[in-house]
Amino acid sequence: MTKHTTRGLWAILLLFSSLCMAQTSGESEDKEMRWFSIDSLNTGLGTPPEAVSRKTPRDSVRSFLELTKQRKFSAAAHLLNLSELSDAEQREKGAELARQLAAVLRRGEWMDISDLPARQDAVIEDPSGQNPQAGRPRRNLRIASLEAEGRAYAIRLARYRVSDEDPVWLFTPDSLTPAPLLYEKYGPSWLEERLPQSLKSNFGMLQIWEWIAIPVFLLGTGLVGWLVYGLVGLVARWLPSGSPSIFASEIKLPLALALMTVVAQILLNYVVSFSAVATTSFRILLITGMAWSVGLIALRFVDVILLKVKRRLVGEIDDTKPRDERQLLTTLQALRRGIILVTVVAVGIYILSQIQLFETLGLTLLASASVLTVLLGIAGQAVLGNIFSSFQVSLAKPIRIGDLIIFEDQWCYVDGIFYTFIRLRTWDERRLVVPVQYFTSKPFENLSVQTAKMYRMIELALHLNADIQCLREKFIEFAEAEENVIEHHKLCCYVTAQTAAAQTMSFYLMTSEPFAGWEAEMNVREKLLGFIRDNHPEWWPREVVVTSQHDITGGERPTTGPATAAAESGAGDST
Structure with missing residues (x-):
């Protein structure tokens, strides 16, 4: 074997050894992520009884609540990590801590x-794959969050291994x-401590005494609200009479609701x-009731101010009122809608933050964002479109409250501009309720944009x-005899059309405002017709029919042209 071959074998062995060590280290780290390793656990309590189940988070909490419900607090102490206490303290304080924690869990959240x-590994199972934490083992879980003396405390479960x-x-x-500390706030009240044990047994989701006490509790708070409502009335x-009386009558219901929530909270505390x-x-319910009652009182205050300003405008608003007053009222109503929108959003955010729904709501939105987007797009399109169109009308002011408009061939006064609709008052005192988006999508004629005066025309x-x-x-x-006809120097009369047998005369007059102008137009037309009828009935147009002797004897009737008709008309003969 050569020297190079030997070096190659040593390199392969070293690489294989490193991979094995890395794998072993990774497995060790992965196991450490699954639990907390401790040297000993509750040695002062002895061996856990068989009724204690601690393999999964669900088993531990269920076993703890069942044992404490049976008042087996010593057994329930085996579900607590008392490693920070000595053996003697574990035997002495374990059962009491279990009793206090059970009372807090049953009453707190x-x-x-x-x-x-x-x-056992508390892995989050998410088949959709939208949760980034899915598939990971967990060794620490928060199961409740409670407040006491202005501070938040978390109740947690953790996985331990000895x-x-x-x-x-x-x-x-x-x-x-x-x-x-939490037991002092959420523990049983003095009333419950004095109840017999037979009334403390469970019946469904509540104890027997609670089925009796809750209706009495609701009846008592309702009686308080009824008394406050009557007293404010x-x-x-x-x-x-005036703004104070109106404001007091308007806040009867929200003030009664607010005091009901205060009394209910005092009773619960x-x-x-x-x-x-x-x-x-x-x-x-108490958080929602208090938030909405305060919001309603604020809105009633805004309504009273708006009513006071409107009353200062004297009577029912229409286009005869000054343009500045109509524009001010329109702006105030737009401001009111803005205040309502801000109040609703603020109250909604406050309620969600107080009942701690933001976390779960956020996860739900993230998990089903596409579905919610489609649903909101379909269901909320009309409502949101009308709201945005309402603000567009209020800001651009193509119409103002009190303006006289012609909408779909109807004379209407703008009676009110609301979030989702516009209320129109017709000349015969009917009310048309038109969606804002529909109104802005249709052409209309505003007769009061600059001034209410307008020309009227009579044709005869x-x-x-x-x-x-x-x-x-x-x-x-x-x-000139008509009160509503103004600018007499603009009165004029012209022949605007002519046929072979008649002529069309047009009379123009300027009126102070459209509806009064319509009335003046009718009066002047009637007087002109009466003058012609009484003095010159020959001025009425008439049809001329010309016949000949040949027609009478059954011969062919000659064609009668315009010239012949005009000549016969001039002669005044009509057959």
Whole structure:
């Protein structure tokens, strides 16, 4: 064997040895990632009884809750990692810590045990592959998060292994340290401590005494709300008429809701405490009720200010009011919609942050982003389109509240501009509710953009021998007598069309505003028609039919042309 061959064999052996060591090291590191290695575990408690199951996170929590429900706190202590205590302290304090932690878990935060991992390695199973943590073993899990004295405390499970024994899932020492403090806040109330043990047995998801206490609790808080509602109503009637009285009457319901939530929270903090499933539900309801009541009170305050400004505009708003006042009212309503939108978003964010749904909501959105995008695009397209169109109308102001418009051949006043629709008031006092997006997609005529005054035109079809100058003088006389006709120097009358037997006369007049102009136009037309009927009925247009003797004897009728008809008309003969 040559020297080069020997060196090659040594190199291959070294490379193979390095690969084996790397693989062994990787396997060792992979095992270390699956559990926490400790030297000893709860040596002061002795051997765990057979009822204790600690292989998976789900088994550990279920076993812990079942044992504590049976008041076997010494056995439940084997599900706690008491390694930071001495053997004597483990025997002395283990059962008490188990009792306190069980009470905190039952009352602090509701959790579904079926949501906990059922695998020993706590691997996240995600067949869709959208969760980046899927497929990785875990050795530390947070199962609850509670607050006490302004600080948040996490209740965790961790996987431990002693030498060659099977790894087990236990509550971590960090979860046991704040247990006495959390027990003071979430532990049983003085009322529950005085109840007989028979009422503390479980019936469904709640204990027997809770099925009795919860209806009484709801009835008591509801009675408080009813009393506050009635009292605020009396105060509103006692106050002098005006903004204070209106504001008091408008905040009856939200103020009653706010005080109901305050009373309910006081009762939950100092009088009675329920199981976690009831406490979590009440907590969500109280947070939602308080947030919405405060938001509604703020919106009612804005509404009262808006109403006060509107009343200062004197009466019902229409296009006869000054343009600045109509524009101010439109701007105020746009501001109100903006405040409502900001309030709704702020209240929604506050509620989600308080009930700690952002984490799960975010994961859900990430897991099904494509599905939600399609659903929101289809279901929310009309609503979002109307909202954005509403803000577009409010900012660009192609219409203002009180403007007179012609929309789809109907005369309408703009009665209100809302989030998703525009309310129009027709001349006969009907209300048209039009989606904003539909309204902006259709052409309309705004008769009040710059000024409310407008030209009106009257057309009359008369005989060719009608006296134009006479009619012009009468038109000016009748128009000047109308109160709503303005700028008399712009009154005019012209012959705008002519046929073989008739002529069309057009009369133009300027009016102060469209609806009054329509009324003035009708009045002047009636007077002109009455003048012609009473004094010159021969000015009415008439059809001339010419016959001949040959027609009478049954011969062929000659063709009558325009010239012949005109000649016969001039002679005044009509057969």
